[in-house]
Amino acid sequence: MTPRMSVESQTPAWTEGSLAQPIRVAVVDDHKILRDSIRVLLGAEADMEWVGEACDGAEAVGLVARTSPDIVLMDLSMPGTDGLTATQQIVSSRSPARIVVLTTSADPDHVRLSLEAGAAAVVDKDGNPATILAGIRSVVGADHAPCV
Secondary structure (H helix, E strand, O other), X not given: OOOOEOOXXXXXXXXXXXXXXXXXXXXXXXXXXXXXXXXHHHHOOOOEEEEEEEXXXXXXXHHHHHHOOOEEEEEOOOOOOOHHHHHHHHHHOOOOOEEEEEEOOOOHHHHHHHHHHOOOEEEEOOXXXXXXXXXXXXXXXXXXXXXX
């Protein structure tokens, strides 16, 4: 996904530190405390907007269809439909949403599988909250290969 282009100027609406429109973020994780924490984290950022949450992959697919987020923060390990399957379904639906996988696993196979499923980035959810925000911003502004 390239940065949004304003109709009037045909220049990117998103630049470091400013946005004509906020980055719309949906959060998918089976732990409510993590979803709530990320909602608070996003609420403190002038360039980001929380648009909804889901507790499993099946719910995530519907959420993306209803809310059209720019970014989906997706947990991999959830009961029911897991994050890899949901990522594949969202990507195959031709949604413009970019998937940022949140994982506690540094397993290279999880990273590889996430990127093969269509994720734009993989971020360690046990890290600093700034890492999650940087992951979101890098994907929105990315014209390069996925960050990991």
